Amino acid sequence: MLELRLLQGSLLKKVLEAIKDLVTDANFDCSATGFSLQAMDSSHVALVALLLRSEGFEHYRCDRNLSMGMNLNNMSKMLKCAGNDDIITIKADDGGDTVTFMFESPNQDKISDFEMKLMDIDSEHLGIPETEYEAIIRMPSQEFARICRDLSSIGDTVVISASKEGVKFSTKGDIGSANVVCRQNTSVDKPEEATVIQIQQPVSLTFALRYMNSFTKATPLSNTVTISMSSELPIVVEYKIAEMGYIRFYLAPKIEEDEEVNS
């Protein structure tokens, strides 16, 4: 039997909004450690990894490991029916073919049960090796979202170049070109407004803006985003989920030939 009670139900609502446009169907995996998901986007280009650690739940009971296949669009429809202050409990029986989301309003006057059918989804779990990245950028998540959205009005791809001084986002398109430079800045009033760059060597990689914009759907989950890059490795765009875990998005860089074909 599975019973996971999350006081801050809005977190789960935001998680679904962050991934449902990228991933259609996916297996949620439950174990003693936590509630997690790993899935490729529908065009098999980007990878999403979610972890909500068991300690973050007010009550966490998972008698044996369970993998529950869900349609994320349907799951999102149900979670949208939870109030932002509701407590959400996820329930499932070990052999069952349904999952139940229970929403309790803060004053316990309104209790909702939404039952959803589970699906069988084939999926292989990719091992993602721990890597030391050449450049790690932490910056305000809204700033990153704004830059990705702005550059999309000019071009299709973004070149992200990290150096000690700052990080540069560049694009080109039919109507012209654009460069946005964010300087390293640690002397800010609030730590979440800092832009911090850890560099082992300068890196410059090219990515499809369409995916970057999808990733920024996770912005409401965290004030900051951490971007990790190494030449020839997928970029990691990570949003921490307060005291519970993270959503990480992985995307392979475009190689030079791609760029020329597209430009």
Place this chain on the structure above:
Amino acid sequence: MLELRLLQGSLLKKVLEAIKDLVTDANFDCSATGFSLQAMDSSHVALVALLLRSEGFEHYRCDRNLSMGMNLNNMSKMLKCAGNDDIITIKADDGGDTVTFMFESPNQDKISDFEMKLMDIDSEHLGIPETEYEAIIRMPSQEFARICRDLSSIGDTVVISASKEGVKFSTKGDIGSANVVCRQNTSVDKPEEATVIQIQQPVSLTFALRYMNSFTKATPLSNTVTISMSSELPIVVEYKIAEMGYIRFYLAPKIEEDEEVNS
């Protein structure tokens, strides 16, 4: 001659927004008692009854009973041109074929006259018998609107079941099922946040969510909604209009056969 001056003009704006999606053309009836309307929706399934009592108007002159046929969509276009703080006066001549809406801004600097052609509309006035209902539920109108909207994302019909403990709204659809229970709750800070259930015997009836959602367009008119139900009688969904009257929506329950065909 007819001249009705309403200080709180926004009320009339809200009334139109509440009914214009349900009813296309309707007769507004003016008498010494008040300004009223009774109309079926275009598919002849739901009934709307509006009453604005004469005492609620700052000035109310109605020399003889008048029935004025109006296209509600056009009337709404004109009322949208009134500011929310404007005083609205409805004027008509006894034999005339037009009605005039006059809007006065609070400081009297801006005066608008909108003249609309009247229509001939056949309609029969249904006598609605006074009934004792088996269950009467009073609850926050926004809560009711939220539940109807939420359940529409799962199914097409709602089963409303009232008992002493509370009221349950249930639906079923392709992606799963949902139950929302609101408990009786009278110990709240503000009386308009209470959920009060008067029961003579438990009732459970099924309705089309499409109509329920139309009725909730009246939510801005009142903080609370009153739902009256008896087996085999149409449900009444009533929004009180402060110190003036009400909008009531009537809808026949779906019978068992319907449910099976649809489910």
Place this chain on the structure above:
Amino acid sequence: MLELRLLQGSLLKKVLEAIKDLVTDANFDCSATGFSLQAMDSSHVALVALLLRSEGFEHYRCDRNLSMGMNLNNMSKMLKCAGNDDIITIKADDGGDTVTFMFESPNQDKISDFEMKLMDIDSEHLGIPETEYEAIIRMPSQEFARICRDLSSIGDTVVISASKEGVKFSTKGDIGSANVVCRQNTSVDKPEEATVIQIQQPVSLTFALRYMNSFTKATPLSNTVTISMSSELPIVVEYKIAEMGYIRFYLAPKIEEDEEVNS
């Protein structure tokens, strides 16, 4: 070389939003006096004239007169990437075929360069003679915008009639007719809320509401609008740009025959 630095970058953003729906491509003219534009709308009915005086810029360098042809839609896309508090600098080389917009965030942490290709645009500069107008109306810009929008829901043209007492906006359409009267009012708390009418003789002219509504896109630039009218002359709708200049829209009145054809 051209280098114009504008501390209040949001002004330029608003200017583009005000004219980009009316004008597709236009030459921006730079001289020692200022940054200006004169253009007909795409159907050659309305004329826009913009002036941003050199004194309004924090830094204004214009070595020789330059005329830069720009697609306003593309220019608007780029300016939308500037933050509302950003400083905007416009840069161009004398013989070059590009213009660069530089955006600096208030704390200088983020610097963006957007480069846009220039176009060759044929245009003749019309001399607009200085005229004494028979009626000049100054009124709150939001009020004027609201009236134009409201009347558009009833008819296609507006008759604007100015007299000592006030200004009347009238329209007619299939569903009825409307008159909105704004009285002269100079005794208001804030000067920008006044409606001031200077009359040499009463004037009444008819205009297409479609264009009037386009002009009101400039509303965010100024709290007040000034409307100048004389019989048989184009109306002038002017929005002052604080301490820098103005946007003026010119539109010829419809003649009687037009009205009858359209009504």
